[in-house]
Amino acid sequence: MALLSGVILMSNVVGLIVSQTLKITIDEYSSQVRAFAPFVATAGIVLSLSLLVAGIFLAKYRNWARTLAIGVSVLYLLYVWGQAIFLAPYNPFDKGEHTFDHFMMALIWSIPFLLLIKFLTSRKVRNSVA
Secondary structure (H helix, E strand, O other), X not given: OHHHHHHHHHHHHHHHHHHHHOOOOOOHHHHHHHHHHHHHHHHHHHHHHHXXXXXXXXXXXXXXXXXXXXXHHHHHHHHHHHHHXXXXXXXXXXXXXXXXXXXXXXXXXXXXXXXHHHHHOOHHHHHHHO
């Protein structure tokens, strides 16, 4: 869980820095993306830090950490699919070729969180963390 949280945190921090430092406007779409970038990156940072805290306390067998990890995983699934469904299609320069890429990335990023939810809701984990 720490590795997953670290990857998410690093990618969002880099995205936030790049979106704030590069002020080159190639087209209208890039300026719209840059307008949403701070919010999207900040949401990703908050989710990854929450997942890191949950992972640390889950190692100490805290039930609230298990609940937090499940909640953050569900929120992260909504976050990833929200970007794929609501932000990606508004690219006026995309004629459909990037939409598939966004859905595939959402699917790939969903797998670890779905596995984490399945693991944390299993009877064995629930009984050992209680």
